[in-house]
Amino acid sequence: MRLRALLGDGISGIRLLVGEEELDRSVRAVMTTDLHDPSRYLAAGTLVLTGLGWRSASAGADDSDRFVRVLTKSGAAALAAGQAEIGDIPVDLVDACARHHLPLFAVEEEVSFARITEFVIRRISAERATDLTAVVDRHRRLVQAAAGGAGLDGVLSLVAADIDIHCWVLSLTGRQAAAGGPDLAPGLRTKMARAHFGARERKARVPFRHRVDGRSFSLLPIPEAGGSADLDAWGDWFLAVEDDVTDWPERHQELLGELVRLVSVGRDRVEDGRRRTRRLSEDVLNLLASGADPVEIAARLRVAEPEKGRIARWQFATAALPDLPSRDAQRLARVLLEEALADLPVPALVSATGPGAVALIPCEDDDPPASGRPESAEPDPTTRLLRDRLAALDGPTA
Structure with missing residues (x-):
């Protein structure tokens, strides 16, 4: 859920004191604490509820700055301070939150932390259920595109349209096996293939980010046909995405992983066809090496x-x-x-x-x-x- 869900039609009795420009932050969890240092229990994206039990009257400003720094370092989404025990929210806490860019809400006395916790958990659960339905639906559409004759081009185009990006499947020679966007120029494909080959030899960390001709790409390996199922194993094909995928939200990351797996299935089909031609090639070479009758060799070649x-x-x-x-x-x-x-x-x-x-x-x-x-x-x-x-x-x- 987003922080702004706490306001308006969310829960009456909650006011925003700091961070109006941060209301689109995601909230992934909620916790209540009065510990001086709750960092060991904090996860990124947590809405922290506090009664300010950690703040002393004698060291108020220092306590506020220390507590807010701990929350910010841990990636907390926001702080909601209750007024039941202290009345108005201390100015030094407001200043500390503004200084460290941490959204701050004031929770009026009649609003219990249990009510806020229940509201947040319900919203997060509902949104996760919606996301799961969307993931299942995307998977169904991708599999249908792959199996319904659309091929890898159809799969890539579907993903490109879904998250508004361009992506391509290239081989280590720079051959474009599929495109979810305008065809890449041959020279650019060659440079991408060189970058892929270097990452492959160094076993570079995935995704491998590469900038070429003023454009930024993320290169991701396609697992080898019949080989390792490790999505970080560099193979003969790779997916090039014109974006920094490390900044993508979780939903897009999941879709990207699904795309890599489907391309790997398509790679398997190509490999199956190549195995048949390899066997035929070996037969012909063996016939040549043994000095077989040219008529026999010609007959074997006619199969192709x-x-x-x-x-x-x-x-x-x-x-x-x-x-x-x-x-x-x-x-x-x-x-x-x-x-x-x-x-x-x-x-x-x-x-x-x-x-x-x-x-x-x-x-x-x-x-x-x-x-x-x-x-x-x-x-x-x-x-x-x-x-x-x-x-x-x-x-x-x-």
């Missing part, structure tokens, strides 16, 4: 061909990461090639091998590959694509 259209040739591309341990190098190189070639009309066949990975790339034209062109000729489309897509990273060669 579209129902309509023709694959004129298959082009090889390799990615090597010799400075990494073999297992890490194979996995990262495979992911780099899969992401760089993800948007082709016919999926490339990618598998890990040696110190990296190899891709068999379908080409629907009869143009010779780069190795068959004059040195002065422009790179073929596949080479240009790989160069552009891997520009976000330093080190790997393709």
